[in-house]
Amino acid sequence: MFIRTLLWGTNITLGNFTTIEDDVIIGDNTCIGNNVTILSGTRIGANCQIHSNVILGGIPQDLKYRNEYTLLEIGDDNMIREFVTINKGTASKMKTVIGNSNLIMSNAHIGHDCTIGNNCVIGFSVGMAGEVQVGDWSNISGLTAVHQFSIIGEHTMISGLSRVVKDVPPYIIVAHDPLQYLGLNLVGLKRRGFDSKKLEELKAIYRILFQEKRNTKFALQLIENEFEQTIERDKVLDFIRHSKRGIVKGYRE
Incomplete structure (x- = not known):
């Protein structure tokens, strides 16, 4: 198996006590804070901000994982705040993917084989199990738990403290337990034109x-x-x- 060596872009800022394994790619103008751990198989785009104590590319928390070679792909212009953990993929999809221009707030966890679109906000302490799909411009508020295999449509708003165990169609706000439709995501949709x-x-x-x-x-x-x-x-x-x-x-x- 061919393993890439560490590849750096230009103008990268690296904090103290940060660990970066082999087989990692980091794009131009990316800023990495203190005590960050970036594990093998991680790909980070340009203009990202990775704050302190983040762990990227960790081994999937899935008993089916057998140390297969998988990836974590993170696009451009992402802000990943303190203590976020994002696992790489398993044999199911072979990679976890984070798109462009997302804000992932402190203490959030994104599990193996998830796919996050572009321009999303993942609130503080959101727990996202494996193989979740999140559409563009979605906003998942703090302390929400998302069940594995759930699909969240684009332009959605999920209120805080929610429990997502069903799919959430696009363009709407959902809240309560059990989760229910509350109306269109009018504020977000108007902002998007x-x-x-x-x-x-x-x-x-x-x-x-x-x-x-x-x-x-x-x-x-x-x-x-x-x-x-x-x-x-x-x-x-x-x-x-x-x-x-x-x-x-x-x-x-």
Whole structure:
């Protein structure tokens, strides 16, 4: 097996008492704080900030792991705060992937084979089990626990202290226990440039899905028949139809 040696970009800042193993790549202008541990198989992009006591590329906390060669890939412009731990992949997907321009707050844990998109916020002390998928522009608030294999759609907001055991469709806010739909993520969507017409379309789609208490299969067919085809409509339909574990609940009685 071919193992890369340590490859450095330019203008890298390295703190005191930091350990970096072989087979690590670090991009330009990345700043690494004190007492950081970066283990073999880790790839870090450019312009990242890795704060003190972070551990990257740790061995997966999965009993199926058999020391196979896997990776942790971290994109550009990420900020990873104190005491974050991110494990590398297993034979399942061979790598854990963190996209670009994410903020991962202190004490968060991201397990093996997870995929985090771009422009996400992972709140403090979020615990994310293995093989979770998180879409772009998602915001997972502090002290949330995310069950393995969960899928979180893009532009979502998950309130703090939540327990995610079902898939979360795109564009919405969810909260409570059990987790339930509370409405559109209006603040986030407006910040991303969604206009009033698009917001009304999404409100109407989710009203049929969650508020009118229809069978999910029938609701999806109704949405497909009654709404003009758009990127957003199709993302909602595709997400729910491909969910293997089911989606969050609608409004509580």
